[in-house]
Amino acid sequence: MSVPSYDFRCDEHGVSTERHSMSTVPTTSVCPVCALPTRRVFTAPALGHGGSAAMRAIDATKQTADSPSVVSAVPRDRKPPRPVSRDPRHSRLPRP
Ligand SMILES: [Zn+2]
Numbered sequence: 001m002s003v004p005s006y007d008f009r010c011d012e013h014g015v016s017t018e019r020h021s022m023s024t025v026p027t028t029s030v031c032p033v034c035a036l037p038t039r040r041v042f043t044a045p046a047l048g049h050g051g052s053a054a055m056r057a058i059d060a061t062k063q064t065a066d067s068p069s070v071v072s073a074v075p076r077d078r079k080p081p082r083p084v085s086r087d088p089r090h091s092r093l094p095r096p
Contacts, residue, residue, distance in 0.1 A: 008038035015041060027066050040066070 003019045010016065010031035016038065018029060027040045042059040085091075 007041040009041045010034065010036060010038045012036070 005017045005019045007015045008029045013033040029038050031038050042063045
């Protein structure tokens with residue numbers, strides 16, 4: 001049984017390939033040259049369709065499972081909520 005290989009990218013030294021079993025593959029590793037942290041590259045070179053829209057979609061889906069994008073704040077520019085009551089007497093009440 002072969003162990004699949006995964007690519008990790010160092011900013012300085014490019015991509016290095018490591019073999020991990022699927023259940024233990026890390027999202028980060030260390031560069032074999034400079035020992036700085038590397039990040040996993042989400043590509044499927046063995047399939048030969050790495051540039052297609054379908055493969056990009058698959059890669060993006062895999063990546064959200066391991067490193068989902070995170071929002072740090074509530075989205076701005078939201079419209080104020082519409083008033084719920086339609087009773088005309090409510091619109092005559094004093095406003096803060
Ligand atoms: Zn390096």
